[in-house]
Amino acid sequence: MNSSQGPVRSKKEFPNKSLLLATCAACIGGSFQYGYNVSVINAPTTYVHDFINQTWRERYQADISEDGLTLLWSVVVSIFTIGGFLGASIGGTLSVKLGRKGTLLANNIFALMAAVLMGLSYPAGFFELLIIGRLFSGINAGISLCVQPLYLGEIAPTKLRGAMGMGTSVFITGGLLTGQVIGLKELLGKEEHWPILLSTTCIPAFLQLLVLPWFPESPRYLLIDRGDDKGCKKALKQLHGASCDAEWEDIEKERNNSVGFQAMKPWELLADRSLRWQLLTIVLLNTAQQLNGINAIYFYADYLFKQSGIPIDKIPYVTVGTGACECITALTCGMLIEYLGRKALIMGGYTLMSICCVLFTLTLTFQNASPVFPYLSMVCVFAFILSFGLGPGGVTNILTTELFTQATRPAAYMIAGSVNWLSFFLISLVFPFIVIGLQQYCFLVFLVICCLMVTYIFLVIPETKNKTFLEIQNEFRSSNNRKACRADGAGTTLLSTSI
The missing domain is CATH 1.20.1250.20 (MFS general substrate transporter like domains)
Structure with missing residues (x-):
């Protein structure tokens, strides 16, 4: 074949097991968290209203005004988007310094802190903990939605990049659906369970911390950003199997094209x-x-x-x-x-x-x-x-x-x-x-x-x-x-x- 036509790409149309599991491991603590935190807050709306009113009454011996309650609930919901913006603004920098995989793993700190704060808000009698917890959930989601697609796009072979990249969307919708189901009254949608419901955001974080370390860093990051030829080849072999020569040539060509950048x-x-x-x-x-x-x-x-x-x-x-x-x-x-x-x-x-x-x-x-x-x-x-x-x-x-x-x-x-x-x-x-x-x-x-x-x-x-x-x-x-x-x-x- 003429060299101008570029490397011969594999005709394999399905990801191997390692690539598929790496995608799931990245997504479960990433875009799944975003979808889950967007939907899970809807079920306990009335109960959180009652909790804020009860806390206000205990502090000030008077019920909170309707406008004040609406304002505080709006803060609880919308602070998630502020956290998301903060997370997105630092996600790219972290992905360069810690690597794609390293950033995803470190990001779980925010999810675990959010789970603890939201779970303790009711027994401690501080609705402020709920607000801070939602902020941390937003930061976690912002970093995830910035770094996880980076990781998926860089670990996938060219012919499967679109399908693997769809993992982000699939797990967002999976998180939305899971949050809706978990919030039903037959599960954790009852009044006495709402602090537990909001703290379940720790479960995907623990799953990612257990599973993702078994999979490699992005091969492109290893070769282009870190100059680690050996690590890149090892990662490609684990993710793509024996037939990874075409991807190695693509990455090496991109590295040569970006020398000095x-x-x-x-x-x-x-x-x-x-x-x-x-x-x-x-x-x-x-x-x-x-x-x-x-x-x-x-x-x-x-x-x-x-x-x-x-x-x-x-x-x-x-x-x-x-x-x-x-x-x-x-x-x-x-x-x-x-x-x-x-x-x-x-x-x-x-x-x-x-x-x-x-x-x-x-x-x-x-x-x-x-x-x-x-x-x-x-x-x-x-x-x-x-x-x-x-x-x-x-x-x-x-x-x-x-x-x-x-x-x-x-x-x-x-x-x-x-x-x-x-x-x-x-x-x-x-x-x-x-x-x-x-x-x-x-x-x-x-x-x-x-x-x-x-x-x-x-x-x-x-x-x-x-x-x-x-x-x-x-x-x-x-x-x-x-x-x-x-x-x-x-x-x-x-x-x-x-x-």
Whole structure:
């Protein structure tokens, strides 16, 4: 074979057992924690309200005001996003200093501290411990969502990078579903159990501390960042089996291409004009992931379930159905991504979400016209969740990994993670006012966002399936050069005309 065609890649289409277990070990204490902590706080809402009121009464001999209670509960919930932002802002730096695997292991300190503080909040009579515990949970999630996709993208062979990267999305939805199930009254959803329920966040942390040490550090980190040839070859052999020559050649080529370059800081990446399109892409994708309407769908879900005649005490079980729906879609996306490609899935997901926004607006507008419309609205809820899980929910993180090389990837994840968490915080803050102001027409705002993302993805983002990181970077560079040449040509023509 001609050497210009690059290394021959393995035709093996399934990960070996070691790679699959390493992915699970990274995800159980990573993105699973994020999903779990997002959903597990919903079940004990009433009980935490009572605990805050009781504590306030014991301290000040008076009940807390309704506004004060709402404010404190909002702090308990939203402090998680502040912690996530803090975690994302340090995750990339830690991944360079401690390694990807080392950072994931050290990150469990925050999860264990959170579990202890939230578990002790009720017996100690301090709701402040609950707030600090949620902050630590957020820091844990922020670091995890920054470093775990890095690790998964770097340990996977090129042909399986998309499928392995989907582990992040699969375990997020698995965490959401597990939190919903554990919060049912038949398990830990009773009033006397809520401190135990919130402290169960220690279980995934312990599992990761037990399992992840048995698997190697990222081979790319070992060779490119640490110059450890022997360690890299050993890691590749454990993760990919005997046929790891193609991956070794890819990593070595990237190392040779990055000689003299050190891992970039976020501000250096922001100033690098050669990477502006990759950077703009991940900023837009991560912003849209939070602002595309998925939060609005979950907000309306309870209302629609009530409108459809489902008894209030049965709604938590139907909500578990939405979690299961998203989990199944993430698994489906994981199986399809290496066949259909990233671009087709994420464009298809946003296109279907756009259609659902239109249908959902219509069904909500005519909600009282016929008993059928609440059920049609429920169908739209599940269709929207399926569409989100099929594309934006899973592919966004994978693209953040693939659009950058070793020197720029940690900084890219810090920027992407910070944007994602800030968008999460913004939509949590502003969304209730959007719903009050626009009511069912709020989905027209999300329709515009989804349509704009379809257009941008179609025009700007290349397909990255089965391409090495260097090949993807060169494709973006060629595209940038073509745009620059067109701009220069236009400028020259204008200058000639004016003369």
